Amino acid sequence: MLVLRRRAGESLLIGDDIEIELLELTPQGAKIGIRAPRETVVLRKELKIIQEQNTHAARGLESGDVGQALKQFSRNTSRISHRTDKHSES
């Protein structure tokens, strides 16, 4: 991994087409500006992780036997906690 330091207002150039500018440093995090061709996809990393996980989750019932897949959740054998209180936010 290439590691560089930048102060607010300073930039990085990636390839011929991409510029990353550190706009502002705040306690809530660094504000980053990106200049890139329209077709370049820019994503928060965790968003990509969740996209992939959702895509996988969506396939859950697809592969063949739904009954078989759901067996692990059947009331009779499940050890999943049955607490289902409406959740209050911390």
Next chain:
Amino acid sequence: MPLIETKYFGTMSYEDESVFDFPYGLPAFEEEKRFVFIEIAEYAPLVFLQSLTRPSLCFLALPVLSVDPDYRLELSSEDRAALELEGQSERGGGILALALLSLHDGFPATANLMAPIVVDTRMRRALQAIRMDRRYSHQHPLRQPGIAPVCEGVC
């Protein structure tokens, strides 16, 4: 009562009260804005999130507290604003958090505790909120039935 075509449950009737709006869709499914929440007694507390527009799209989910009774929801200010929770009381405010499940052939299912589905049950509106901290995994393993919990201290 309106009817919906589903791949796994056939044609079902549903109540409008079971339909939830997802104004932002879900990551990788941004166009999916309406889901009906189906609960089947035999599989409680499992919740099926069936898309109203795509019969073959159905997620499995569990209340986060069923996966981890000590789970505490942490919403970013953007997500709180998106759900318009600012004015609402947060204690007992009708907020439900569900974790989407992934099935893994031959392995225990996992729950996405990193990005729960946060549901405002009064407004019937929901979104998937990605946690800002690193506390929970997007693939939190569910305990398998029949496996004894690990003894801590003296058994």
